[in-house]
Structures are given as C-alpha cells and as structure tokens.
Amino acid sequence: MENNIPVCLNFLNPNWVHTVLELCDRNDKAHQRDHIFTVLKEAQAILQDNPELDKHWRFHVLTAVLVHDSCCWMDRKNHHVLGAGFFLEAFEQEEVFNDYFAPAFLKAGALVIAQAVLEHRASWTGTRISPVSQAVAAADRGIPNYTKYLRRAVEYRIGRLKEGTVMTTVLRDQIIEESLNHVLDKFGSEGYAWKNYPFEYYRYKNEVKGIITVIESKAGRDQLRDYAKLEFDTWL
Numbered sequence: 001m002e003n004n005i006p007v008c009l010n011f012l013n014p015n016w017v018h019t020v021l022e023l024c025d026r027n028d029k030a031h032q033r034d035h036i037f038t039v040l041k042e043a044q045a046i047l048q049d050n051p052e053l054d055k056h057w058r059f060h061v062l063t064a065v066l067v068h069d070s071c072c073w074m075d076r077k078n079h080h081v082l083g084a085g086f087f088l089e090a091f092e093q094e095e096v097f098n099d100y101f102a103p104a105f106l107k108a109g110a111l112v113i114a115q116a117v118l119e120h121r122a123s124w125t126g127t128r129i130s131p132v133s134q135a136v137a138a139a140d141r142g143i144p145n146y147t148k149y150l151r152r153a154v155e156y157r158i159g160r161l162k163e164g165t166v167m168t169t170v171l172r173d174q175i176i177e178e179s180l181n182h183v184l185d186k187f188g189s190e191g192y193a194w195k196n197y198p199f200e201y202y203r204y205k206n207e208v209k210g211i212i213t214v215i216e217s218k219a220g221r222d223q224l225r226d227y228a229k230l231e232f233d234t235w236l
C-alpha cells in the first residue's frame, strides 16, 4: 500500500492528509486510498484540460476529492452527507491546510468543498451547484465500463436469491436476461444513469456514446450475453 502523499496535495497539512487516507482504508475495497489516488489523477487531468477551473478552483477540487469517500465505512448510504460534515468540522477545528495556504482559505471556500463532497454521488438528484461539484463528480465517475455494469447487475440478482436456491442453466439465463434489460434501462440512450450525469467536465463522452451503441444493438447484446455466460460462475 502506498504511504506517500501525492504531490498534488502538498498545499494541505500532511498529517491531516494521512488521517483522511487512513479513514479511507477502513472502507470497502473499492473505496480505499487507491480509489482516492485514481480520482485525484482524473481530477488533475480535468484541471489541465480546463485552465479557468484550474486557476480558480484547483485546491477546492483536489481537497474535495481527497475527502469525498472518507466516511463510507461509517454508513455507505449517507457517506456524502457525513463526508461534508467531516470536512467542515475539520476545517473549523484542525489544521487542514499547510501554513502557507491556511490564511488564504476562507470559510466560503470550505463551504464550496463541503458542497462538492455532498454532491459527488451518481445518485445525487439535485443540481451540482458549483464547478467544483461538477469536476469532483466527473472525476469520481471515471471511465465507463459496461461489462462491470453487467457484472454488478448479475451479482445483485444472485445476491437476492433465496438461500438454498439451486442454480440451473434456465435460472442463469433468466438472471442474465434480466440484467441485460436492466443495463439497457439504465445505460441506454434514454437511460436514467445519464439524467444527472456530470458531463460538464467529463472526459469520456465518446466512450459513453460507444457504450450506448453497444447495448442498444442486437450484436452488442449478443456479445454481452455470451460474455456473461462465460463469466457467470466466477460471479457466484
């Protein structure tokens, strides 16, 4: 596990960064420090592509990314609310920024960061009110991966089976078919996944178009079905 603090966070107090990363390591495997580092890389690419955002909001974006999943381990469902509160409390009570940056950081800036933490989730249905919220949510989404969506849909349905259910070929095929329909409902051109998607700074708009083409075509669906049948046993 990497213990070094990413250079892009050198405006923060290193002790506080360690504290936050250690909190993240209490999360489920998908939300530990490696995830934070991945999102930080994506956020830096977004900042590089958008000089105005970089100029005005760089430190807000990077701080919000560091904090965004720090409270998953407490309560996954409310981790966005808890994370926003956690940051505001830390800002009031601890040395979040290093000595050089601290005097320049006003409470208003801290509120923008907390708001971005609050609004980072894919399930967020409200508006994302600032460019910081847009950028953090876009960085957190990352590269879309439809095989992963399909696997998750299948795993969810397997998880809901009554204990002792015997897996037959018919049941397997039914689960795969339902999962393919779910993926189409969620990620097709009219899919609800895209309704509040943070497209403003999202770097993978073409990949999204590609996914939609695949899951809406017969050939694409056939391919996905074959893939699911091949992998099914590893998802049990």
Ligand SMILES: [Fe+2]
Pocket: 068, 069, 079, 120, 121
């Ligand atoms: Fe999250």
Ligand SMILES: [Fe+2]
Pocket: 035, 039, 068, 069, 140
């Ligand atoms: Fe995340």
